Each structure stands twice: as C-alpha cells, then as structure tokens.
Amino acid sequence: MISKKSIKNECYVYMTLPEQVAPVTAGKFILETTPSGENVGRFVYGKSYLARFNAVPIDPVELKLTDKVYETTIMKGVFGAIRDASPDYWGRRLIERHISKPNVSELDYLLNSPDDRIGALGFGLNQTPPAPKRTFNKVIDLERLQQTADELIREEAAQDSLHIQVEELMLLGTSMGGARPKAVVFSDNSLYVAKFNCATDRWNNAIVEHAMLLLASVCGLNAAESKVVQVGDRDVLLVKRFDRESTVAGYLRHRMISALTVLRASDETSGRDKWSYVSLAEELRKFSAVPKEDAKELFRRMVFNALISNTDDHPRNHAFIAKDRWRLSPAYDLTPNPVISLEHRDLAMQCGQQGRFASKSNLLSECRRLMLEPDEAMAIIDTMADVVKNSWYKLARKAGLSERECELIQGAFVYQGFFS
Numbered sequence: 001m002i003s004k005k006s007i008k009n010e011c012y013v014y015m016t017l018p019e020q021v022a023p024v025t026a027g028k029f030i031l032e033t034t035p036s037g038e039n040v041g042r043f044v045y046g047k048s049y050l051a052r053f054n055a056v057p058i059d060p061v062e063l064k065l066t067d068k069v070y071e072t073t074i075m076k077g078v079f080g081a082i083r084d085a086s087p088d089y090w091g092r093r094l095i096e097r098h099i100s101k102p103n104v105s106e107l108d109y110l111l112n113s114p115d116d117r118i119g120a121l122g123f124g125l126n127q128t129p130p131a132p133k134r135t136f137n138k139v140i141d142l143e144r145l146q147q148t149a150d151e152l153i154r155e156e157a158a159q160d161s162l163h164i165q166v167e168e169l170m171l172l173g174t175s176m177g178g179a180r181p182k183a184v185v186f187s188d189n190s191l192y193v194a195k196f197n198c199a200t201d202r203w204n205n206a207i208v209e210h211a212m213l214l215l216a217s218v219c220g221l222n223a224a225e226s227k228v229v230q231v232g233d234r235d236v237l238l239v240k241r242f243d244r245e246s247t248v249a250g251y252l253r254h255r256m257i258s259a260l261t262v263l264r265a266s267d268e269t270s271g272r273d274k275w276s277y278v279s280l281a282e283e284l285r286k287f288s289a290v291p292k293e294d295a296k297e298l299f300r301r302m303v304f305n306a307l308i309s310n311t312d313d314h315p316r317n318h319a320f321i322a323k324d325r326w327r328l329s330p331a332y333d334l335t336p337n338p339v340i341s342l343e344h345r346d347l348a349m350q351c352g353q354q355g356r357f358a359s360k361s362n363l364l365s366e367c368r369r370l371m372l373e374p375d376e377a378m379a380i381i382d383t384m385a386d387v388v389k390n391s392w393y394k395l396a397r398k399a400g401l402s403e404r405e406c407e408l409i410q411g412a413f414v415y416q417g418f419f420s
Helices: 080-084 089-099 106-112 139-159 161-171 205-218 269-274 277-284 291-307 360-365 374-399 403-412
Strands: 007-015 024-033 039-045 070-072 121-124 182-187 190-196 226-231 234-240 244-246 251-253 255-258 319-322 326-328
Touching (some): 007 106, 089 106, 089 139, 139 226, 190 244, 205 234, 291 374, 360 374, 374 403
Antiparallel strands (some): 039 070, 182 190, 190 234, 244 251, 255 319, 319 326
16 A cells, blocks of 8 residues: 655745835745645744844734744644735635646645735745736726626636535625635725626625725724726726835835734634634734724724624734734725624624624623723714714715615614614
8 A cells, every 4th residue: 555645835935024125035834735634834934034133023923033933734734924915715716717727725826826915925936036016907907807807707607606606605794805806906106906896796896895984984993995986887996905005116015914813713614713803802912012092993893893784804804914013904895784684693703792793782791801991882882873874875875876775785784683
C-alpha cells in the first residue's frame, strides 16, 4: 500500500508599510495538507522584516511581531488576517472560472486575486514583491463590467440552476464575504468598490444600500462614503474605499482585519458561537487606540442593525483599520431585510443576554461591557429609533427609490417586536 504524504504549498507575504506606497516582504505562509486531510497553516516573519525600524504586525491579535512560527488549523489553515486579504465569494467565483482547475486551493485564491484586495497585504511566489499596480478600472468601464457580471450569473444559472438556488438559500442572511457582483473602479481621484444590481433583485439594491449608509450617518455612525451612478439603464453603487489613500507617489494601503479575525472565529457553523458584539467590544480594548470611543461606535452599529433588520451583520461585515494605530473602520454593507416575523428578529451576532434577539431590552442587557452606562445606552437607542422611523423613507425616496420599492422594504424598520 502506498502511504499518503503531506502536501505543502507556500508563498511569500508582502506588506505595504505605513506611509509607504511599495510593498516589502514580511514573511512566508505555508499551507500543508496532512495525510488525514487536515489543513495546517504556518506563518513566520522574515528576519530582514523584523529588523526594520518601521515593521508592523500583520494583525495585532493572532500574528504579533515575533520570530516564532505561528500555526493554525482554523478556516482550513488560513490565518484570519490572510483570509481577510483573500477574495470574497464573488471574487472566488471569478478566479475559479479563470484558472479552470478541478480543485482550487486557498493558496490559488491568494495568488490569483488582483492587487486591489483589501488592506495592506499581498502574496506571491517570488521573494521580491512586484511593483504596485497603479491603474484601475474607471467609471467608463462600468457598463462592460456590469455586462460581464450578468453573463457570469446567466452562465451559472444555466449550468446548474438547482445548485445556485441551494447556494442562495444557504447565503441568505449571512452571505459570508459578500456574494454580490462587484469590482474596484477609480473615480474623482479615489478608489471605489462598485456594487452591481442583479436582474433578479426585488428592489434597487444600489439605491437601498446607499440610502442606508446615509441613514447611518444621520444616526451618528461613522459610515463609508457612497454614491450611485447610472450605467445605461442600471444603477451602480460606488462605496469609497477607506483602506486606500491617494498620494502623488501612489496609493497608501492601510492595514485592515475583520471582526472574524479579532474574535478568532471562523465562517463554519462550529465557530459561530464566537460571533458576539459583546466579545468584540472586549477584544478591541486590547489594541484599539481609543477603546471607549470604538466600543460606543460598535454599540451604535449594533442598535442600527437591529433597527433596520440588517440580518447580514456577520463578523466579516465589521472591520478594524490601521492608518497608524488600530481603529474601528467606517461602517459598510448595511442592508435592510424585511423578514416576516413582527415579534422576534435576530441579528447574525449575539448582542445581549438573550443571544441574537434584536430587541431594545436585549441590546441594553450587556451595555456596560461595551463601556456604556444604562441611561446613556437607552438614550442612544431611543434617539436612533426616532431617527430611523422618521427618516428612512425620506432618505430612500431622495436617493431615488420608487414608492413601490419603499413599500417592499418598509417592514424592516423599527419592527414591532423591537420594544418587547
């Protein structure tokens, strides 16, 4: 009998340091599949990187700046910060189509994704990193990109419609990493994530998400900047990237990690018991430059998600960013979901002593662990509830949503059971 052997794949990990525009080699990532089929990931910083006066850790939680060999088996052996820099669901579909391999590995996703990935990391097989990419799609390319997305969706639906239906059902509510078609485009001297509508959408998602980002700002949240542009007869949402900053020399790339990484959790069902706003608030105390301020902002987002029935508030839709020191990133991916129940709705993450229940009493139950006194927390909830109730419709209509579409989503806002 021929014994099975471990299979090892490896790549270099590049980092664009703060205030720099070109990457340097930070270390090496090795992904091993054992004879039993388990994936084990290892990472080690390079000696030359550790010797740099301006070296920074890939993330402040799991891969601190030491010479030890880090090891993990979570998320198929891929460290959280590295998985954060890997393409999302839509990007993976494009890579699978492009490279046409029977079994695409996690390393394949890393090595075949474009340089417009989030955060400051890059990956390659050469010890010397490539020059940074300086050209991107422009708004004028959006029609072509929209057509490509439509064609891919049609092809997949024709090839295996049942598989796609099952996939969509599994993604409903917690679409890990973002399943909607998107691309990065350059506009007004900044980079934006362009998010496309789909022909099967029940309402204009581009306008709805734009309106929710505006509503979040009115509620006092630090929300990502956005705008809607028309491409032919379709609307496209442009969300300004907050992990890139344009300079004369090129783009600064700010480090970024998801809440999933901070919580040391996984996408798998077995890891969802760690999905918690309360735990996230306690973790951010360890590395945030302003923990009390960030905890208060996190509480506001938790409340906002409950008030708009955003059931897609999973840990990949919360992030931390480091221009110099770590902070909670601007809010993004805010989408209402008018589910049927009027008495009980859940968030994707635990938000109090009653688990994921999106109610006022549950949001208040652990407010002290988010560094808020009950009176202050209650005032935030009541004020935000009034703003959402009285402003969502006006903002949605002003953004361009039709009366019929407003009727379709109105059940998402300040639902009856919130005050139970």
